[in-house]
Amino acid sequence: MPDSSHNNSSGARNIDPRKLAILLELMKEAEGKSMDKLLPLILSTNKKLQDQNLTFTKDESELMLELLTKNMPPKNKAQLNMLLKMMSNRK
Secondary structure (H helix, E strand, O other): OOOOOHHOOHHOOOOOOOHHHHHHHHHHHHHOOHHHHHHHHHHHHHHHHHHOOOOOOHHHHHHHHHHOOOOOOOHHHHHHHHHHHHHHHHO
């Protein structure tokens, strides 16, 4: 069962409900997935946001990353951080 503690965080309370729905969907789909499965999920989430003319703010992106990496080993966290940073530099 997904951890719902993020619903009570101050960051989650301030997110547009449409963004929050997309974030919660990502969290549900990402649960228990390996690193090689996370990147396509993140890209898919980004596409959903673009299709709705939405973007995550820096704070929202940090919240998403914090939630996604909450139970990851440090090595996987570092890899995901690096991948996301590379993706954001491409824009």
